[in-house]
Amino acid sequence: MVPKQWLDAIVTPVPKVAKPESFADYRPISVTPLLSRLAEKLIVRRWLYPAISSEMLEDQFGFRPTGSTTCALTSLLHHVTVMLDRCSYVRCLMIDFSKAFDLVSHPI
DSSP states (O other): OOOHHHHOOEEEEEESSSSOOSGGGEEEEEEOOHHHHHHHHHHIIIIIHHHSOTTTTTTOOSSSTTOOHHHHHHHHHHHHHHHHHHSSOOOOOOOOOTTGGGSSOTTO
16 A cells, blocks of 8 residues: 555646646646655565566667667667668658647646
């Protein structure tokens, strides 16, 4: 059982746009207690990461401890360059999810 204090978070509204005019222009950011975050990191490192095979995380960048957008772009550039050595062109499908979570109904 987790102590009740670990489940509380301080929610701070952060503006998504330069001049916010409505509640929809804010993004809620939750700051959880330090002990809660430490317990989560311990559980993830000790039990979750060892349970997931390294092949499953090979092309993932957002959920790895060393992942970043820089790593994702470097990997993409490497794969495109290798493919261009073999072929005269490369097709890439890029999808922008930057506003996707603004469309999610948060009450449900």
